Amino acid sequence: MSRYRLHPTAEQAAVMEDHCGHAQYVWNLAVEQQSWYRPAAREAHRHKDWVEKTSTSLARRHDLIRIEDLPIGHMTRSARGIIAEPGRNVRQKAGLNRSIEATAPAGR
Template structure:
């Protein structure tokens, strides 16, 4: 089989020839890449993954994973509507499925390219990378339910699932762990979006909107995703009481002292 070499191929252990759903042939070589060396500056970055913004960094940078253009998304909708009307087993249905697969493959290629470039950039710039410890498989589980116990807001949950998967949450962290082994830490995600990164006060009212954060205690304000990323960079996993899981000043309720024991 003839193929085009897109980059120099180092010594490989094996290779695989595969054909994807879009009808494209690929030759993949199994090569163990060398890890990317840290910059040696001691800098730490926090990465907050979201839907509106794919990745917000504690440095204030907002990164978005590219998807389909408006014209491509409209074409995908038209093709899916035609597919719903096509007769099963017909040549027209097979042709439409191939066209849909090519459009989706273009979106997946852009997502993979973004994850590769972003993970390489973070691994080169920072010595330690902290991300949220998210159960993405559980978060993207269908809310359809069963016939006996049907789910609620299934359509809204399906849209959220697609947005999470389109943002490349899992792929980005996976490539970071492979390129910067031992330099990626996972922090508990609880209350990181409700905690003020300046004073440490945690309150749901501080999150005014999806993109706006205004602390009700100290009135500091800014982008909500960047505020969460700074909490992640500090390694502060906020507990339900409002404190943190690390040895830093905590914000917790006063505790009553137990009365002293008196000998009778």
């Protein structure tokens, strides 16, 4: 391995510092994203584990399990109303709709 000492001009040094700043930004962004993905992966694994344990427990304790086919489209209708008759508790209904849709099976 060989070592060389650089003697950049002022302009070259400015370009090198700018490049190092960009590299540091990309590195920090990658570290931040990795930390976000790890808790998300753990949370997904915990949820999957809970679903498997709960479904196994239900299947062992009961001979028959019935699932209600809820009309999610009807349940999540808007509460805005019309101009002549405005809706009531619109914000609360919007929050309820989001939580219903978040827990509904995909494709419903």
